[in-house]
Amino acid sequence: MQLRELEWFTTLAETEHMTEASLRLNVSQPTLSRALARLERKLGVKLFDRHRNGLRLNKYGEIFQAHAVRAMNEIDRGEERIADLVDPLRGSVSLGFVHSFGGWLIPDLLNRYRPHAPSTSFELRGGACDAIVEDVREGSIDIGFVAPEPVTDDLDWIPLGREELCLGVPLGHAFEGRDHVAIADLAHEPMVALRAEFGLRQVTDRLCREAGFSPRVAIEVTELSTLRALVAAGMGVAVVPVPRPGHTPGPAIHGIPFSDPTAFRHYGAVIRRGGPSGQAARRFVKFVARGSADASQSGRAPGEGNRKGVLTAVGNS
Structure with a gap:
């Protein structure tokens, strides 16, 4: 099967109209029609239902379209990789x-x-x-x-590099106003944390383990915006990186430095x-x-x- 046939078929499947597809591909309608007939003979099934106003992709056509699109994408990816090898500045x-x-x-x-x-x-x-x-x-x-x-x-x-960590607490929390806190101070605090597959959660678990306790994770989340919102709503505290100047998205929560030298x-x-x-x-x-x-x-x-x-x-x- 030729690459040109796949390109013609995917265009025809997208437009479901012989005239529109032929104009887009810059080939004559008879040429496109013969190519479709050859493809259908090769596959042994009709790929389109014929109607007065055009074509309609049938269940066989939908199956073949899915594979044809994947094949075209793989070919495009291959061309990109070759171009990458030839010219690393354009890869x-x-x-x-x-x-x-x-x-x-x-x-x-x-x-x-x-x-x-x-x-x-x-x-x-x-x-x-x-x-x-x-x-x-x-x-x-x-x-x-x-x-x-x-x-x-x-x-x-x-x-x-390394990022220093701090404790994120909601405004008005009992820890607010303290110059620093220790990881051990969190032993009885409900915490909001990312799930176990996230790096920040792995660091949080390690810090708590080194301080001699398991964190009381009240809520696990998969999105940082959700974590910040839950802390701001008073659902718990969280170990978070010290914010960088100009990068403070989401709800405001108070950050308190850790006294632990390993809190990074x-x-x-x-x-x-x-x-x-x-x-x-x-x-x-x-x-x-x-x-x-x-x-x-x-x-x-x-x-x-x-x-x-x-x-x-x-x-x-």
Whole structure:
């Protein structure tokens, strides 16, 4: 079966009209009609029901359309990968990241990278830490930006920095007004937390375990906006990153510093052992790794300016 036949069929299936499809494809109606007849003979079934006003895709046509679209998408993806190998400046890079990084880390990296390769395109996907790591392992994304560092021996890790953590409490909470709190102070507090597959929850569980107790998680959520809203509504307290200046979305909650020296999370980039296959992605990895090395020498995380004290409105988590 020729690629041209698939393209013609998918266009005809979309328009369900011979004249419109022929105009869009710039082929004559007789040519398109003969191609459809050849395809139907090859498959042994009619793909369209014929009506006076045009064509209507039948159940066989719907099945074949689904497979044809997938085949066309795979061919397009193959062309993109070849173009990537030939010209890394014009290739595509797929990035996965934990949701809170979408508000500062990812925009900063892409903004700084654009002058180096303005024609490179990016596919962005936010998700839970464990899901991002698995996507990198399976090759469905090129680079994952996660926290904390995953426990794995089949992936490479590029450390980028660390985020200090604080306690998010609703306005008027008994802890409000304190200069700091200890993780141990949370032993009897109802907590709002992300589900276990999220990196921030894994860090929270570790901190509580090190303090000698299991967190009293009253509500588990999968979205950061929901977590903030529930804390603001008084449903519990939450361990969240210290907010960055200018990044405080969602309901206002009060942030209190932790006195524990281990109340932070490392963040970085995870890639398949040896790096991604595409040249555009490999070029971006080198940029990220170079920024990590420069930041280590300057003592700052990539893209991180001077950090201020804990803000009243805690937005990132």
